[in-house]
Every structure is written in structure tokens, then in C-alpha cells.
Amino acid sequence: MNIIVCAKQVVDVAEIKVDSSTMKPILAGVPKKISDMDKNALEEAIKIKEKHGGKITVLTVGAPDAKEQIKELLAMGADEGVLVPPPQHADYHVVSHLLAGAIKKIGSYDIVLCGEASIDMFSGQTGPRIAGILNIPQITYARLITVEKDKLVSERDLGDKSVTIESPFPVLLTVTKEINQPRLPSLMQILAASSKPIHEWPATGVTGEALEPKIQTMDIKGIPSQRKNIIYQDDLDQSVHKLVDELAKVGVLR
Amino acid sequence: MVLVYSDDKRLTLELLHKGSELAKELQKKLIAVAIGHDAHANEFVSHGADMVVVVETPQLFKAEEYENILEAIIKEHHVDVVLIGSNKNGKELAARLAAKLHTGCVIDCTKVYLQEKKLTTERIVYSGNAIAVEQFTARPQIVTVPSKVFDPLPKNEHHKGEIVKKSIEVAHSPSKILKVEEMKSEGVNVEDAEIIVSCGRGLKKKEDIRLVSELADVLKGRTVGCSRPIAADLKWLSEDHWIGLSGHKVKPKLYIACGISGQIQHIAGMRDSGVVVAINKDPEALIFKSADYGIVGDLYEVLPRLTTAIKEKMG
Numbered sequence: 001m002n003i004i005v006c007a008k009q010v011v012d013v014a015e016i017k018v019d020s021s022t023m024k025p026i027l028a029g030v031p032k033k034i035s036d037m038d039k040n041a042l043e044e045a046i047k048i049k050e051k052h053g054g055k056i057t058v059l060t061v062g063a064p065d066a067k068e069q070i071k072e073l074l075a076m077g078a079d080e081g082v083l084v085p086p087p088q089h090a091d092y093h094v095v096s097h098l099l100a101g102a103i104k105k106i107g108s109y110d111i112v113l114c115g116e117a118s119i120d121m122f123s124g125q126t127g128p129r130i131a132g133i134l135n136i137p138q139i140t141y142a143r144l145i146t147v148e149k150d151k152l153v154s155e156r157d158l159g160d161k162s163v164t165i166e167s168p169f170p171v172l173l174t175v176t177k178e179i180n181q182p183r184l185p186s187l188m189q190i191l192a193a194s195s196k197p198i199h200e201w202p203a204t205g206v207t208g209e210a211l212e213p214k215i216q217t218m219d220i221k222g223i224p225s226q227r228k229n230i231i232y233q234d235d236l237d238q239s240v241h242k243l244v245d246e247l248a249k250v251g252v253l254r
Numbered sequence: 255m256v257l258v259y260s261d262d263k264r265l266t267l268e269l270l271h272k273g274s275e276l277a278k279e280l281q282k283k284l285i286a287v288a289i290g291h292d293a294h295a296n297e298f299v300s301h302g303a304d305m306v307v308v309v310e311t312p313q314l315f316k317a318e319e320y321e322n323i324l325e326a327i328i329k330e331h332h333v334d335v336v337l338i339g340s341n342k343n344g345k346e347l348a349a350r351l352a353a354k355l356h357t358g359c360v361i362d363c364t365k366v367y368l369q370e371k372k373l374t375t376e377r378i379v380y381s382g383n384a385i386a387v388e389q390f391t392a393r394p395q396i397v398t399v400p401s402k403v404f405d406p407l408p409k410n411e412h413h414k415g416e417i418v419k420k421s422i423e424v425a426h427s428p429s430k431i432l433k434v435e436e437m438k439s440e441g442v443n444v445e446d447a448e449i450i451v452s453c454g455r456g457l458k459k460k461e462d463i464r465l466v467s468e469l470a471d472v473l474k475g476r477t478v479g480c481s482r483p484i485a486a487d488l489k490w491l492s493e494d495h496w497i498g499l500s501g502h503k504v505k506p507k508l509y510i511a512c513g514i515s516g517q518i519q520h521i522a523g524m525r526d527s528g529v530v531v532a533i534n535k536d537p538e539a540l541i542f543k544s545a546d547y548g549i550v551g552d553l554y555e556v557l558p559r560l561t562t563a564i565k566e567k568m569g
Contacts, residue, residue, distance in 0.1 A: 013381035013518065025383040092349070093358060121379050121386075122499060123361040125349035128317060132353030137429040138317055140346040153432065158342050159493060159502075162437055163314075167429035174346075177500070178486055214358030214392040218374070221385040227530060231542055233550035240559045243531065243547055244567050252449070252508040252529050253473070253568055 001054030001147070003045040003111045006099055006130070007038040007073060009066040010120040023222025034069045037115025039076075039182040040175050045113050046077040047180070048147050055079050057106055061086050061098045067198055075185035075193035082106065082199050084206055091213035096129035101206035103134065110169035111152070116141050116176050127174035137167045140174045255331045256280065258303075259287040259324060260339025261315055263294050267301050267406035269337045269399060272366055274302035274407065276335055279368050285331060289323055292417065299415035302407050306417045313424075314431050317346045322424040324351055333394050335373060337366070340398035348398045359396040360388055364403055373397075381499065382522035400503060402445060442477060442494045449475025450506045450527075452497055454520070455483050456513015456534065456553050460490040465557040466512055472565045479504065481520045498523035513553045516541025533557070 011030040019026055045056045058078040060066050063085060070081040084098050103109060112131075117124035124140070131138035143162075144155040156163040157176055185193070203211075230246070232239035247253050256277040258269035270286060277284040286303035288295055295306040309323050324347070328336065338348045340362050352359035364385075365376035373395045379386045444450060451470040453463060467478050478495055485496035497504050499522040509527035513534060514520060521544050524530070532545035535552045542548045549556050 011380075013383065016380055016383050018383060025380050027380075091358065093352070093356070096353060116500075119381060122381070123349070124345055125352070125359060125361060128346040128349035129353035131318070132321070132350040137427045138346065138350065139429070140317070141342050156342075158437075160437055162435050163431060164433040164435075165429050166432055171429070212391070214352075214356070214390065215360065216389050216391055217386055218389055219387040220379070221376075221387060223378075223383070223385060223525075225543065227544055228546040229542065229548070230546065231537075231548040231550060233537060236549075236551050236555055237559060239549045239551065240556065240563050243549060243560070244563045246547055247508070247529070247531070247564075248567055250529055253564065 001048060001052045001111065002109045003048060003054060003056045003113060004103055004106060004109050005038070005042045005045050005056060005058045005073075005078065006112065006114045006126065007042065007058050007060050007070070008035045008118045009033070009060060009062040009069050010035045010118050013119050018222065023224050024220065025222070032065070032069065034073060035115055035118040035120070037117065037119070037175060037177055040177055040179050041113040041115050042073055042076055042078060043180045043182040044145055044175055045111070046183070048111065048145070049077070052147060057082060059099060059102050059106075060084070061090075061095050064200070070198050071193055072185070074196040074198070075190045076183055080197050080199070082201060084201050084203055087203055087211065089213050091215040092123065092125040092129060093214045094211040096126050096133060097207050097211050098203055099126065100130045100133035102201060103130065105201070105206055111147075112170065112172040114172070114174045116174045124174065127172055131172040134170070134172070136170050136172055138172045139165050139167060141176055142173045143176045143179050145173060145175070145179070255282050255285055255333040256335040256337070257285045257287060257328060257331070257333040258337045259289070260341070261289070261343050262339050262341055262401070264406070265339030265341065265401050266294070266298065268401065268404045269339060270298060270302040271404045271407045272399065273337050276366070276368065276373075277304075280335070285327070285333065287324065287327060289320060292419070295417045299417065300409045300411055300413055302410075302413060303415045305415055308417060308419045309422055310419065314434065315343050316427050316429065316431070317343070317350050318427040319424045320347055321350045321354060323422045325354055326422045327420075328355070328394055336394050336396040338396065338398045340400040344398050348396050352396050355394060357392040357394055357396060358390045359398075361398050363397045363399050366397055366399065378522060381518040382525065383518060402503065402505065438492055440492050440494060442492070444477055444479050444495060444497060444502045444504050447475060447477035447504065447506050449473045449508045450477045450479045450497070450504060451475065451510045451512065452479035452481065452514060452524070453484060453512045454481035454514030457484070460488070462554070463490060465553070469510065469557055469561045469564070472561055472568065473508070475506070475508070481514050481517070511541050511545070512557060514541050515539050516544055
């Protein structure tokens with residue numbers, strides 16, 4: 001079973017501070033990590049490998065410093081890493097072509113796993129785009145995957161419905177955060193990971209053509225906060241009564 | 255041409271509102287696509303569609319097959335703006351469609367407008383910390399819009415539109431849908447609720463949800479929401495209560511957050527609420543920054559008092 005896991009290096013959104021005058025996020029210096037659901041995807045790949053054998057390749061389109069995070073994925077249980085640095089201007093179109101190009105270059109694969117979305121941009125475009133480029137079936141928002149010898153069965157979580165789908169290989173799945181609990185590598189695994197290979201492939205080596213983005217970011221705006229922020233923290237009974245009076249005054253107690 | 259599609263009827267009506275505005279400004283026609291059956295075609299016309307393309311098929315939704323259908327219609331009618339309803343099917347469909355058409359796609363837009371005749375989108379990024387403003391450099395321009403961003407236009411029985419039945423060959427996907435099940439739900443619709451009382455990790459045990467629902471009852475909101483841990487991890491409430499980035503997005507006139515720390519993912523689901531009240535024993539809790547009113551205190555002490563006080567006030 002050959003499994004490819006696509007993993008994105010993201011800024012840790014929980015650590016983002018907002019500039020109080022412009023209300024814009026301050027992204028410089030925010031620590032980076034692998035997007036949460038991509039780790040769920042790797043965990044699922046490791047479970048499949050434990051049962052059926054095979055090889056797990058983690059694939060990242062990202063800056064050279066993403067190697068540090070790829071090492072962590074190798075420690076968790078991936079066998080090899082591939083890093084493709086993107087051109088200066090990259091959108092989902094560019095990135096998914098680089099990922100799909102690298103997947104073709106890796107060659108033999110049965111399952112491609114991605115997170116349902118990345119925690120920074122939360123679009124969930126990359127998985128379906130790769131599946132479209134490779135022209136293979138896609139199963140998104142998977143919360144359960146059962147792999148058999150020549151096919152797999154998966155449950156999609158649509159919130160109000162669950163859809164059970166069976167697919168032969170190759171197939172691409174995107175997984176939710178609920179599918180599993182990603183493991184923490186042991187010290188031994190971390191040490192052993194240093195001998196696992198990380199290949200760096202230039203973007204021009206994975207796609208024949210130069211890729212131009214289809215979307216232009218015009219601005220990253222701050223979100224103005226218009227909340228009143230009136231906080232009561234004196235005597236509890238008084239606080240409750242002040243609050244109820246306020247709520248009545250603004251007209252929401254009807 | 256401007257095209258709208260969703261597998262959800264209500265979302266289609268909402269998209270028709272935005273779609274007809276854009277079509278008017280661009281001096282183009284508005285097409286609605288109905289895949290499966292033609293049950294709502296007339297309604298789509300009276301809500302603004304100039305043409306409804308009905309593709310009858312017994313096939314259940316598979317992004318790779320439905321993508322074929324939209325691709326064919328887009329090419330035939332030279333569509334340059336595509337609005338797709340942003341539920342989970344819609345998002346995976348839009349992204350695959352964009353890949354097939356070698357074009358751009360923006361997911362979960364909260365604003366879609368023309369700026370100097372260019373389609374411009376806004377969406378929330380960095381987990382609710384910023385808004386990305388984006389434009390397209392390719393055609394067609396594909397965007398997805400979540401439910402409740404636009405209201406449907408009032409019905410206009412005089413609006414005329416053509417209903418066209420079409421059969422489109424799709425390349426069959428080798429995958430097979432084995433089962434579609436309704437998820438366990440308590441029949442709650444937080445997205446339509448006017449008043450929501452919501453709970454988070456501050457609750458110590460499942461039975462204590464009673465404190466929250468009692469407050470919801472006196473507020474005549476009767477709607478209980480929750481943050482991710484309560485629905486997804488502890489499963490004390492079904493997922494139809496879950497408010498947040500991956501749960502439901504709500505905009506009630508009153509939102510009361512009890513024992514919710516205010517992780518940005520949760521804020522992303524409730525930031526459009528009218529009046530926000532937060533109850534948390536930690537004065538540093540992030541939720542207070544997103545609240546109009548807050549009480550610093552233990553919800554086990556605050557909630558019974560608040561319920562009683564509101565009951566008295568409302569008589």
C-alpha cells in the first residue's frame with residue numbers, strides 16, 4: 001500500500017496577535033507548525049500501514065524551513081519526505097499543481113490523504129483540486145476509513161448526514177479532526193527520523209509549465225471589533241441585575 | 255452569464271439574490287442549475303433566474319460526476335461568474351471544478367461585489383483574525399457562499415424565465431455510494447435561532463447542560479448551542495448544536511456564551527451575533543473581547559441567578 005500524505009506548513013493561528021491600531025494580524029515571528037488536520041491524515045496513513053504494510057511519503061509545498069516540520073512527521077511514522085518550494089506567487093491553483101505534479105513523480109500510489117482544510121486559510125480546496133488534476137475519485141470530510149486489499153470504505157461527515165462510500169485505488173481522501181488522535185513520537189523515533197530522507201524537488205522539476213496564480217490577494221484586512229466589552233465583576237447578584245437591566249434596555253428580552 | 259448552484263434549495267434561493275444583483279450590474283443573464291429533479295425550477299424563476307437548466311439524474315452527489323455536469327453547462331453558456339452554495343458538497347465541488355477549468359476559486363465568501371467591474375471577494379482567514387480581499391485573474395470566477403450571508407429575494411411571480419431540460423453524459427466515477435444516513439440530531443436549528451445560549455468546557459458534566467437549557471427556556475430562545483469540545487469530543491450534544499468554524503455559523507440577536515473560553519474557531523461561528531454576553535470565571539478569557547457584556551463568575555453560580563432574574567424581568 002503506497003500512501004502519500006500532503007502536509008502544509010502554517011502559522012500557528014492560536015499565536016497570532018492583532019495590531020491594536022490597524023486591527024491587522026501580525027504574522028511576522030508567529031511560530032510555524034504542520035496544520036492540525038494534516039497530522040490526522042498522517043496518523044490515518046500510519047494506521048493503514050500498520051495493518052497492510054507499504055510506504056508513506058509526506059509531501060509539502062513550502063519554504064525550505066518546512067524541513068523542520070517534515071522531520072516531525074518522519075518521527076511520527078512517515079518513511080520519506082518530499083519538499084517542493086513554491087514560486088513567489090502561489091495560490092491554490094499553483095500549489096495543487098505542484099502537489100499533483102510531485103505525486104505523479106513519486107509515481108506509484110494507492111491512497112492520497114490530506115486534511116479537510118488548513119487551519120490558516122480553511123478553504124479545503126487543495127484535496128479536491130489534486131483529485132481533479134489526477135482524475136481520481138475523491139472522498140472529503142472522512143471521519144472513518146476502512147482499508148481492504150483492493151478497495152476502501154469511508155464515511156463522509158456532512159454534519160446533518162453521513163455518506164458511506166466505497167472506492168477502488170487510487171483514491172484521494174480528506175480527513176476531519178475527529179477521525180483520530182495523532183500520536184506523539186517517542187525520543188527514539190525522533191532520533192531515528194534523522195536518517196530518513198527528505199528530498200527537495202524544485203518546482204520546475206515537478207510541472208512542465210510555469211504556473212501563474214488565478215487569484216490575486218488585494219489586501220489582508222483587520223476585523224474591527226465593535227463590541228462594547230462591558231464586564232461586571234463585582235458582587236454576583238449586582239452583576240446579574242445590571243446585566244439584565246442592560247439587556248432589557250437594548251431590547252433583546254422580548 | 256452568471257450561474258448559481260447548490261444541492262440545498264434554500265441556499266440556491268439565497269445565491270439567486272446575489273446572482274441577480276451581479277447579473278444586472280454585468281448586464282448578463284442569470285442561470286440556476288438543478289441537478290436531480292425539476293421540483294424547484296419554477297420557484298428559481300420567481301426568485302430571479304432567467305434560465306433554469308434541469309439535469310435529471312438518479313445519481314446521488316459525487317463531486318467528480320456533478321463537476322462534469324457544471325463544466326458542460328459553463329462551457330455551453332460561456333459562464334464567467336459561478337456562485338456555489340458553501341456546504342461541504344458545494345466546497346469540494348467548486349474546488350474540483352476550478353481545477354478542471356484551470357481557474358481560481360474562493361471558498362466561504364462573506365462578501366461578493368464588483369469593484370471597477372472586477373469580481374471581488376472577501377473571506378475570513380487566519381481563524382477569524384483577518385479578512386482576505388481577493389480578485390480573479392482567470393475566467394470563470396468561482397466562489398462559494400455560506401448559508402445566511404444573503405437573504406432570498408422576495409418571490410416575484412411576474413419574473414419570466416426559461417426552464418431547459420438537459421441530459422449530460424458524465425464520466426462515471428469508480429467509487430460507489432453504499433449508504434446515506436441522517437446523522438443523530440436533536441432537530442435543533444441553531445442557524446435560524448434568534449436567541450442562543452451556548453456552553454463550553456466550563457461545564458463539568460453532561461447533566462449540567464440543564465442549567466443552560468433552563469436559561470434558554472426563559473429567554474424563549476429555547477436554543478442551546480455549544481463549542482467544539484461539547485459536540486465533537488465529549489459528544490454531550492449532537493453536532494447540530496455546534497457553533498464555530500467547522501460547526502454552524504450563527505447570527506442570533508442575543509448570544510450568551512457560558513463557560514466558553516473564546517477560541518478563535520468558536521468566535522468565527524458567532525461573530526455576526528447581535529448582542530453577545532459572556533459568562534466565564536477567568537477574567538482573562540478571550541471570549542470577553544468578543545462580548546458586549548460579561549460577567550466574571552462561576553457559571554454554576556451565575557446561571558441560576560440569571561435565569562431567575564430574567565424570569566422576573568420578563569414577567
